[in-house]
Amino acid sequence: MLPFFQDRRRFTDLSEREIVALAISSEEDDARIYRGYADRIRADFPASAKVFDGMAVEEDDHRRRLIELHRERFGETIPLIRREHVADYYGRRPVWLIESLGIERIRDEAEAMERDAQAFYEAAQTRVGDARTRALLGDLAAAEAGHSELARSLADEHLGEETRDAEARTAHRQFVLTWVQPGLAGLMDGSVSTLAPIFAAAFATGDTWNTFLVGLAASVGAGISMGFTEAASDDGAISGRGAPLKRGLASGVMTTLGGLGHALPYLIPDFWTATAIAFVVVFMELWAIAWIQKRYMQTPFWRAALQVVAGGSLVLAAGVLIGSG
Known part of the structure; x- marks a missing residue:
C-alpha cells in the first residue's frame, strides 16, 4: 500500500490544467453515480428516479462548461487525472454499498456528494490565477451549493403528496x-x-x-x-x-x-x-x-x-x- 500512496499527488501540487481536468473527471463520475441511483430505484421509486436523472443532467452541463474552458485555455487533450490519483481529495463511497441501502440513505449520500463538490470548487478557486477559470469555478461552487434547492424543486415537480406517500409505503x-x-x-x-x-x-x-x-x-x-x-x-x-x-x-x-x-x-x-x-x-x-x-x-x-x-x-x-x- 505504501508505494501507492507515495505515487499519489497532493491537491496543492496540481497545476491549473490538472485542477480543471480533475473537475471534469469528477463531474463525469458524479453524473454516472446519479444515473446509477436512478436506475437502482426506478422500479420502486420512479418519481425519485426522475430527481436523480435531473441532477445527472446538471452534472453533465458542468462537465461541458469545464471541457469548453479546458479547450480554450489548454487545448483538446485533457490529462487523465481522477480523484483516486490525489491524496487529499474527497472520495466517494462504493456505489454498490450505497445502492444496497434504502432510498433515504441514497438521498443523504447525494446531499453529501454536493457538499463535497462545493468544498472542492471553493478550494480550487484559491489555486488558480486566471480570471475566467476562477469565475467558472466560483459559479460551479455556487451551483453545487444550490443543488439542494435543485433537488427540492425537482422533488416538488415529481414528488407530489400522493407520490411521497406511495414511495413511503413501498419503502x-x-x-x-x-x-x-x-x-x-x-x-x-x-x-x-x-x-x-x-x-x-x-x-x-x-x-x-x-x-x-x-x-x-x-x-x-x-x-x-x-x-x-x-x-x-x-x-x-x-x-x-x-x-x-x-x-x-x-x-x-x-x-x-x-x-x-x-x-x-x-x-x-x-x-x-x-x-x-x-x-x-x-x-x-x-x-x-x-x-x-x-x-x-x-x-x-x-x-x-x-x-x-x-x-x-x-x-x-x-x-x-x-x-x-
Whole structure:
C-alpha cells in the first residue's frame, strides 16, 4: 500500500490544467453515480428516479462548461487525472454499498456528494490565477451549493403528496420483506425450536455448563441453517423480497439470538437460579415476537400472543418432560 500512496499527488501540487481536468473527471463520475441511483430505484421509486436523472443532467452541463474552458485555455487533450490519483481529495463511497441501502440513505449520500463538490470548487478557486477559470469555478461552487434547492424543486415537480406517500409505503414494504419478515421467522425459530433441547438437557443433567453448551450449539447451528435456507430459497428478483444476503443475514442472526437468549442464563452455576431466569427470558422473547407481529405484520396482538405463547409453551413443556423422564 505504501508505494501507492507515495505515487499519489497532493491537491496543492496540481497545476491549473490538472485542477480543471480533475473537475471534469469528477463531474463525469458524479453524473454516472446519479444515473446509477436512478436506475437502482426506478422500479420502486420512479418519481425519485426522475430527481436523480435531473441532477445527472446538471452534472453533465458542468462537465461541458469545464471541457469548453479546458479547450480554450489548454487545448483538446485533457490529462487523465481522477480523484483516486490525489491524496487529499474527497472520495466517494462504493456505489454498490450505497445502492444496497434504502432510498433515504441514497438521498443523504447525494446531499453529501454536493457538499463535497462545493468544498472542492471553493478550494480550487484559491489555486488558480486566471480570471475566467476562477469565475467558472466560483459559479460551479455556487451551483453545487444550490443543488439542494435543485433537488427540492425537482422533488416538488415529481414528488407530489400522493407520490411521497406511495414511495413511503413501498419503502416500508421493502424493509418488512427484506429485514423484518426473515428476522421474525428466525427469531421465532430460534426462540421456540431450541426450547426443547435446552430444557431437556437442563432437567436431564442438572449441569448448567453442559446445558449452556447444548444451547450454544443448538442456537448457532439453527442460525447457520436458517440463514442459508433463507438466502437460497429466493433470489428476490421476481418476489421483490430484497437481496438474499440481507435476508439470510437477518434470519441467521435473529435465529441465533433467539436461542442464545435462554441459553445464556445457564452460565450461572446455580441450576435453579439459571432455570428461573431462563423461564423469564423465554416469556419475554415470546411476547416480543407477538409485539413484532402486531407492529409490522398487522397481526392482532392477542391472536399473535396466543399463537406464539401457546406454541412456545408446548415446546417448553415437551423439553422439560423429556429431560425429567
